[in-house]
Every structure is written in structure tokens, then in C-alpha cells.
Amino acid sequence: MNILVIDDAKLNLLAVQNIVAEYKIECNLILVNSPEEGLKKIESEKIDIILLDIVMPNLSGIDVLKMVRDKHKNIVIIMFTSLTDKKYLKESFDLGANDYINKPIEPIEFISRLKSAIKLREYQCELIESYDNIKNINVELKESNAKLQITQIELINREKLSTIGRFSAGIAHEINTPLGYSISNLYSINKYFSILKENYERINAIIQNNYNNIKDTKYLEELYENKNKIEFIFKDFDTLIKESNEGLNKISYIIKNLIRFTNKKMYDSFQLNYLKEIVEETIILIDSELEYNKFKDIATIDYEIEEESYIKCNRFDIEQVIFNIIMNAIDFFNKSDEKVKILVESCKDEKWSYFSISDNGPGIDENMKDKVFEPFFTTKEIGKGLGLGLSACYDIIVNKYKGEIHVENLPVGGCKFSIKIPN
Structure with missing residues (x-):
């Protein structure tokens, strides 16, 4: 426990030192006789309690109190006062002082108020430590909760994939068989189509070569009329077979992906x-x-x-x-x-x-x-x-x-x- 005493009267500093020693108060007592030096100690060391005189040259205790409270909210501050005018004491409490001690210093009053300040500071430190522990626990809980959320999402996704996988496997199996014979049938149709086209071209060549020997002109006109229709069918047939092949191959690709997708x-x-x-x-x-x-x-x-x-x-x-x-x-x-x-x-x-x-x-x-x-x-x-x-x-x-x-x-x-x- 670091206790800083700021008082321009050296007799008061000596009195504080003697009383603390006499009552065997366990603390690190820091004595300074100017407010400027006291402010330096506050910034350079961890101070728990300040005993501060109100009336001092250059900077008053009220000025020092304002400066300390702007930066340090938890330091316990006790004001020394010998003033009969209570307005300074009231101002001290308004600015954040915790207690006061009358001067001249009376040992019993001094030690009682100092012990109360020490207990207050101990409670503060315990509270701050508890708060820090709760903050750390809260951070750990947030991290754990985040990991749980991620794990939960992964588990849900895996369960979804498992369900989709079983469903997909059934679909893939059901589609694969008709897909297989559809591709096979289309291959046969394409083969038959090639044979028909080849024979049609041969027959058409024979008709062209024997055109002058055919006497039935009406029959020739029908042949030419049908020839145009057949050529259109052959041309469209090429497109239909090509598009059907592309469609079936795409279905085949999707089925392969589904089967691979279901491989756990x-x-x-x-x-x-x-x-x-x-x-x-x-x-x-x-x-x-x-x-x-x-x-x-x-x-x-x-x-x-x-x-x-x-x-x-x-x-x-x-x-x-x-x-x-x-x-x-x-x-x-x-x-x-x-x-x-x-x-x-x-x-x-x-x-x-x-x-x-x-x-x-x-x-x-x-x-x-x-x-x-x-x-x-x-x-x-x-x-x-x-x-x-x-x-x-x-x-x-x-x-x-x-x-x-x-x-x-x-x-x-x-x-x-x-x-x-x-x-």
C-alpha cells in the first residue's frame, strides 16, 4: 500500500511518519513538502492513498485535487484542514475527496481515518481485480461461444450434406439407369440415321442419273416435293441429335458430381x-x-x-x-x-x-x-x-x-x- 503525504509543513510530515510507525501501519510512506513534487510522484509511482494539505503555496490542495481526479478516479484522497471555514471542505468533497483530517493532527482520529481509507482502498482493489477477472472470463466466453457457433454451423452443414448425400445417392441411382440406356439408344439412333442418310443419298443419285428414263412425271414431282421435306428432316435431325447428346452428357456430368458428392x-x-x-x-x-x-x-x-x-x-x-x-x-x-x-x-x-x-x-x-x-x-x-x-x-x-x-x-x-x- 503506497501512501503519499503532501504538506508544506515539515512538522506535519514528521508527525504523520511517527504516528504510522507507532501504530505499526504496514505501508510504503512517501513524504513530500511541495504540491509540484507530489504530482510528479503520482505520475511516476502507483499511489493508493493521498494525504493532502489544503493550504499550500503556488498550488493549493484544491488545485492538486482537481488535477489528480482528472486522471485518477480510484485513488483515495484525505484532505488535511485546519480551516474553520467549511466551504473549502465542501468544495473538496464536491471535487472527489474521500475524507478529511483536522490539523493539528490528533493521533487517534488520524489513525482511525487512515485505517478506514486503507480498507476502502483494499475493497477498491478487490473490486477492480474482480472486474478484470469478469472481463477476461467474458472475453473467453465470447471466444468459446464463437467457436461453438462455428462448430454448430459445421455440424449442421455436415448433417445437411449427409441428408442431401443420401437423397442425392438415391436420385443418382434412379437417374443413372435410364440415363445409361438413353445415351446408348441415342448412339444407335445416330448410327441408324447415318445409314438412312447414306442410302437416301444413293437413291437420290440413282434417280438423278435415270431422270430421262422415267416417264411418270407426276411421280417425279412427288419425289422432288418429298425430297425437300426429307432434306429438312435430315438437317434438323443433326441439330436434334447434337442437342440431345449435349443435354444427356450434362446430366451425366451432374450425376457424376452427385455420386462424388455423396462419397463421405x-x-x-x-x-x-x-x-x-x-x-x-x-x-x-x-x-x-x-x-x-x-x-x-x-x-x-x-x-x-x-x-x-x-x-x-x-x-x-x-x-x-x-x-x-x-x-x-x-x-x-x-x-x-x-x-x-x-x-x-x-x-x-x-x-x-x-x-x-x-x-x-x-x-x-x-x-x-x-x-x-x-x-x-x-x-x-x-x-x-x-x-x-x-x-x-x-x-x-x-x-x-x-x-x-x-x-x-x-x-x-x-x-x-x-x-x-x-x-
């Missing part, structure tokens, strides 16, 4: 994955989400992925990171009439795999850039978002993969999320 091992373990496939699957999920929420035409998502861009990862983790960042950009654009353009790019070296996601928006406020990965930070309206999407990305990339994730504003406009994870 891809989501529960680290494997070497082709980043292009992860990006394509994520875009399919985003397109479905946008179509469901009637925002189908709000976004254009392109990607430039290196052909040999394989990364060792948990497939679900990287899909979640890409999904969250892209949807975060799209959610922001919902506030405007502009169309969001998003580009996913990748590259790698011997140690790291890099990929980035950039958009054409207005960018991120410089004051907010350091906060975007904090749990519960969001610029959305209350009830529109929890502020955990980018925090989950940070947790996956930095904590789980020991990688890095950064966001920057682009000179041409928009912002760019850059991610790197070890190979």
Missing part, C-alpha cells in the same frame, strides 16, 4: 483433390442457392484454375471457404442493382498452394478490413447474418490448415481474398 470419405479425411473440381462443385451449389432465392441473374462466376492444381485437403473445408466468400460478396451486391462478377484463380509452388477470390464491388472500408474475420462482426442488418461466415474461413485456413488468408482492396475496384495452404 471425401469430407471426413484429407486427400489429394483437384481444385478445379472443388470450384465447379461449389459453383453448382451456389447456382442452386441463388436460383432458390430468385437471385439467379445477379452473379457471374468465372474461374482460371491451373490444370495441375491439386491440393491435399478435406474437400468439404475448401468448398465451405469458397462458398462463404463468394456468398458474402453476393449478399453485399443484393443491396445494389449491379451485377457481381467473381473470379476464382489458383497457382502453386513447391511449398504452397494459392487461390484467390476477387469481385468487382466497391471494396471493404479500410476501418473494417482488420475486423472482417472476427466472430460476430457483420455489416448486415440485425437478424440477417451472424457474422460467422468469414470467421469460419479464417478458422479453417489459419487454425486447421496452418495457412494464411488476407483481404485487400483492388486498385481497379472490388476486393480480393487471397488464401494459401501448405502442400
Whole structure:
């Protein structure tokens, strides 16, 4: 307990020193005989209690009291007074003094008031310590709550994926069989069509070569009339077969993705994955989400992925990171009439795999850039978002993969999320 005594009368300082020693008060007693020196001690040392004389040269005790209370709210201050005019004492209490001691100093009164001040200061210190502990506990609880929220979201997403996976597996199985024979039948139709076309051309050539030998002109006119119809059918048939092939191949591609999507091992373990496939699957999920929420035409998502861009990862983790960042950009654009353009790019070296996601928006406020990965930070309206999407990305990339994730504003406009994870 550090007790500072400020009094220009050396006899008073000596009296305080003797009384404290006589009553064996355990404290560090600091004695100064000028207010200026006292103010220096307050700034240079941790002071718990101040015993302050009201009447002093240059600076009065009232002046010192004002200065101390402007900066230090918790120091216990006891005023020395020998004045009969109570207005100075009242002013002292108005400015934040805790108690007073009459001069000349009477030992019993002095020691009683000093002990009360010491107890008050001890209670203050305990209260401050409790408050700091509660603040620390509150911070820890917020962090734990954020982690729980992220874990909960991951569990919900995994459960959704599991349910979707089982549902998709059934759909994929049901579609795969008719799809197989449809593709096979279309191949046969195309083959038969080629044979028919070839024979038609041969017959047409025979008719042309023997035109002068055919006497039935009415029959020839019918042939030529039908010839035009048949040629139109052949021409249209080419287009129909081509479009049907493209459609069936697209369905086949989606089915393959669904089957891969239902492979639980891809989501529960680290494997070497082709980043292009992860990006394509994520875009399919985003397109479905946008179509469901009637925002189908709000976004254009392109990607430039290196052909040999394989990364060792948990497939679900990287899909979640890409999904969250892209949807975060799209959610922001919902506030405007502009169309969001998003580009996913990748590259790698011997140690790291890099990929980035950039958009054409207005960018991120410089004051907010350091906060975007904090749990519960969001610029959305209350009830529109929890502020955990980018925090989950940070947790996956930095904590789980020991990688890095950064966001920057682009000179041409928009912002760019850059991610790197070890190979």
C-alpha cells in the first residue's frame, strides 16, 4: 500500500511518519513538502492513498485535487484542514475527496481515518481485480461461444450434406439407369440415321442419273416435293441429335458430381483433390442457392484454375471457404442493382498452394478490413447474418490448415481474398 503525504509543513510530515510507525501501519510512506513534487510522484509511482494539505503555496490542495481526479478516479484522497471555514471542505468533497483530517493532527482520529481509507482502498482493489477477472472470463466466453457457433454451423452443414448425400445417392441411382440406356439408344439412333442418310443419298443419285428414263412425271414431282421435306428432316435431325447428346452428357456430368458428392470419405479425411473440381462443385451449389432465392441473374462466376492444381485437403473445408466468400460478396451486391462478377484463380509452388477470390464491388472500408474475420462482426442488418461466415474461413485456413488468408482492396475496384495452404 503506497501512501503519499503532501504538506508544506515539515512538522506535519514528521508527525504523520511517527504516528504510522507507532501504530505499526504496514505501508510504503512517501513524504513530500511541495504540491509540484507530489504530482510528479503520482505520475511516476502507483499511489493508493493521498494525504493532502489544503493550504499550500503556488498550488493549493484544491488545485492538486482537481488535477489528480482528472486522471485518477480510484485513488483515495484525505484532505488535511485546519480551516474553520467549511466551504473549502465542501468544495473538496464536491471535487472527489474521500475524507478529511483536522490539523493539528490528533493521533487517534488520524489513525482511525487512515485505517478506514486503507480498507476502502483494499475493497477498491478487490473490486477492480474482480472486474478484470469478469472481463477476461467474458472475453473467453465470447471466444468459446464463437467457436461453438462455428462448430454448430459445421455440424449442421455436415448433417445437411449427409441428408442431401443420401437423397442425392438415391436420385443418382434412379437417374443413372435410364440415363445409361438413353445415351446408348441415342448412339444407335445416330448410327441408324447415318445409314438412312447414306442410302437416301444413293437413291437420290440413282434417280438423278435415270431422270430421262422415267416417264411418270407426276411421280417425279412427288419425289422432288418429298425430297425437300426429307432434306429438312435430315438437317434438323443433326441439330436434334447434337442437342440431345449435349443435354444427356450434362446430366451425366451432374450425376457424376452427385455420386462424388455423396462419397463421405471425401469430407471426413484429407486427400489429394483437384481444385478445379472443388470450384465447379461449389459453383453448382451456389447456382442452386441463388436460383432458390430468385437471385439467379445477379452473379457471374468465372474461374482460371491451373490444370495441375491439386491440393491435399478435406474437400468439404475448401468448398465451405469458397462458398462463404463468394456468398458474402453476393449478399453485399443484393443491396445494389449491379451485377457481381467473381473470379476464382489458383497457382502453386513447391511449398504452397494459392487461390484467390476477387469481385468487382466497391471494396471493404479500410476501418473494417482488420475486423472482417472476427466472430460476430457483420455489416448486415440485425437478424440477417451472424457474422460467422468469414470467421469460419479464417478458422479453417489459419487454425486447421496452418495457412494464411488476407483481404485487400483492388486498385481497379472490388476486393480480393487471397488464401494459401501448405502442400
